Amino acid sequence: MRVAFILENYQLVYPLGIRYLSGSLKKAGHDAKLFIALGRAFKERLAAFQPDIIGFTTTTGMHTRLLKLNRELRREFGAKKPISIFGGPHPTFFPEMINEEGVDAVFRGESERAIVEFCNRLRDGADHTSCPNVWMKTSHGIVKNEMGPLVEDLDELPLPDEALIHDADPYAMYLVPLSTFPFRGCPYGCSYCYNRQLAGMYKGKGRWLRHHSVDYCVRHLELQMSLSKVPFVQFHSDHFMTNDDWMNEFAGEYSKRVKLPFQINVRAEAVTDERVKLLKSAGCVRMTLGAEQGLPPFPDVLNRKQSREVILKAGKIIRGNGLAAVTNTMVGLPGEKIEEALQTLRMVAECEPTYAWSAVYNPYPGTPLAEYAIEKGYFDGDFDKLDYSFYGHSALKFRSDRERRQMENLCKLFALLAEHPWAISRVEPVLGLPLGPLYNLLYQLWWGWVAHTRLIYYPLSMKHVAVATLRFFYKIGH
Numbered sequence: 001m002r003v004a005f006i007l008e009n010y011q012l013v014y015p016l017g018i019r020y021l022s023g024s025l026k027k028a029g030h031d032a033k034l035f036i037a038l039g040r041a042f043k044e045r046l047a048a049f050q051p052d053i054i055g056f057t058t059t060t061g062m063h064t065r066l067l068k069l070n071r072e073l074r075r076e077f078g079a080k081k082p083i084s085i086f087g088g089p090h091p092t093f094f095p096e097m098i099n100e101e102g103v104d105a106v107f108r109g110e111s112e113r114a115i116v117e118f119c120n121r122l123r124d125g126a127d128h129t130s131c132p133n134v135w136m137k138t139s140h141g142i143v144k145n146e147m148g149p150l151v152e153d154l155d156e157l158p159l160p161d162e163a164l165i166h167d168a169d170p171y172a173m174y175l176v177p178l179s180t181f182p183f184r185g186c187p188y189g190c191s192y193c194y195n196r197q198l199a200g201m202y203k204g205k206g207r208w209l210r211h212h213s214v215d216y217c218v219r220h221l222e223l224q225m226s227l228s229k230v231p232f233v234q235f236h237s238d239h240f241m242t243n244d245d246w247m248n249e250f251a252g253e254y255s256k257r258v259k260l261p262f263q264i265n266v267r268a269e270a271v272t273d274e275r276v277k278l279l280k281s282a283g284c285v286r287m288t289l290g291a292e293q294g295l296p297p298f299p300d301v302l303n304r305k306q307s308r309e310v311i312l313k314a315g316k317i318i319r320g321n322g323l324a325a326v327t328n329t330m331v332g333l334p335g336e337k338i339e340e341a342l343q344t345l346r347m348v349a350e351c352e353p354t355y356a357w358s359a360v361y362n363p364y365p366g367t368p369l370a371e372y373a374i375e376k377g378y379f380d381g382d383f384d385k386l387d388y389s390f391y392g393h394s395a396l397k398f399r400s401d402r403e404r405r406q407m408e409n410l411c412k413l414f415a416l417l418a419e420h421p422w423a424i425s426r427v428e429p430v431l432g433l434p435l436g437p438l439y440n441l442l443y444q445l446w447w448g449w450v451a452h453t454r455l456i457y458y459p460l461s462m463k464h465v466a467v468a469t470l471r472f473f474y475k476i477g478h
């Protein structure tokens with residue numbers, strides 16, 4: 001079977017999910033190719049590939065645009081239409097997406113095995129509509145299959161197919177950091193995050209917290225090093241510091257075989273001086289830290305169960321060891337007032353992060369916080385209202401238009417204010433002004449400057465800086 005994965009535009013971080021899927025498909029004897037949906041030549045190249053299946057990976061917010069693109073492509077294919085399938089977080093939690101025009105099947109959850117089985121059965125003329133994880137339209141209505149068991153030993157998965165990206169994007173080798181995903185699952189239960197819900201969906205179907213061996217991750221990175229010139233690695237797993245034995249082995253192997261600076265995501269509670277020193281010795285230069293907090297008396301709607309002291313201490317340890325600390329915060333939580341969001345900003349400023357990243361909270365399907373927002377009347381439950389990116393607009397209802405503007409503007413000015421805390425107490429009137437585009441420009445310029453001066457650890461030619469900037473603006477501008 002020939003599977004065409006389609007992305008809307010070029011990226012600076014490509015999804016790992018489709019690389020895993022392509023690795024498994026190719027190992028099973030199928031063909032897979034990535035297409036970037038830009039320009040007229042795209043449609044010609046896609047038609048020439050003669051796909052049996054076109055596949056889209058989608059988060060919530062992006063789905064409406066991809067559904068439109070899928071419908072447009074299906075019109076172009078005329079009578080001999082490929083099967084259109086969707087996977088990723090949105091259909092996982094909102095499989096009702098199957099009811100949309102032009103969607104033939106949705107895949108829920110981890111799908112390496114499911115997609116191979118689907119393609120094998122299609123090739124062999126067997127019943128592909130009863131594959132695990134799949135909801136599918138048939139002539140008898142919609143078939144809703146159970147989720148299959150989790151892959152117990154992640155190393156059984158073939159290495160992700162890195163050529164998939166490089167064949168589609170000639171600049172990836174200069175711009176896109178290497179990436180790998182050692183740990184699947186997260187032990188915490190934050191109410192806004194998909195992990196808790198996914199763990200529930202997989203109850204009784206295997207161990208939720210799993211990791212690849214160090215050797216698998218290093219081989220995955222070695223494969224990317226053979227295709228790319230970018231000397232920087234991002235570990236995308238939600239939480240890196242989960243297993244000390246693994247980290248010890250990793251530090252030794254990584255510094256022998258990869259030797260590139262890298263970034264990880266961490267949870268504040270897990271950050272200790274010893275662990276930071278160990279990872280620094282292996283080449284870690286940046287840690288991204290959740291500082292997503294509604295501070296008391298605002299209720300812990302995020303279910304982070306984290307005190308400001310824990311966050312401040314973690315920030316101090318990371319910075320104290322000479323590493324960059326990027327904090328992640330959300331503003332505009334259900335019921336949050338602007339003074340409460342500014343309190344969180346003060347805490348983040350106290351952390352003195354290298355960059356204080358922020359997002360406007362958006363409710364994602366299946367998460368307890370989205371349900372809370374619906375129950376309390378902050379959200380009407382229409383997930384089609386979510387924006388492509390959560391930097392811009394909130395899908396929540398606010399007490400007034402002014403409050404909405406304040407939250408959305410605060411998100412844009414957050415990083416600048418975190419570095420100039422003296423301005424925080426004076427900023428409230430400015431946040432209410434209808435100057436969104438100006439604040440957005442400031443946000444983008446400031447991010448560009450910080451990225452250039454503090455967060456990108458390798459030289460880029462002027463041409464590559466220009467391409468990266470174009471990609472950044474194109475994505476954010478959407």
Ligand code: B12
Binds near residue numbers: 058
């Ligand atoms: C790295 C990352 C990014 C990267 C890469 C994006 C990507 N799509 O992978 C970047 C920085 C670009 C990013 C951006 C955003 N992200 Co993000 N991101 C992640 C993160 C941390 C890891 C993703 C990953 O590599 N997982 C590992 C792989 C193996 O799993 P997977 O991607 O789920 O893929 C498997 C299945 O889903 C399925 N599958 C996936 N695609 C397809 C396609 C087909 C056809 C099929 C059959 C199956 C299938 O099979 C795959 C293999 O098992 C996840 C959290 C997480 N733990 O997954 C959040 C996550 C995906 N992101 C999230 C969000 C909200 C965003 C943004 C909207 C934030 C923003 N900037 O505004 C954007 C969306 C833009 C976009 N293009 O997707 C949410 C999505 C929630 C939701 N309901 O949609 C998540 C789940 C985080 C969370 N805690 O809730 N993100």
Ligand code: SF4
Binds near residue numbers: 189193290
């Ligand atoms: S710690 Fe991060 S990945 Fe884990 S549940 Fe909370 S938000 Fe999700």
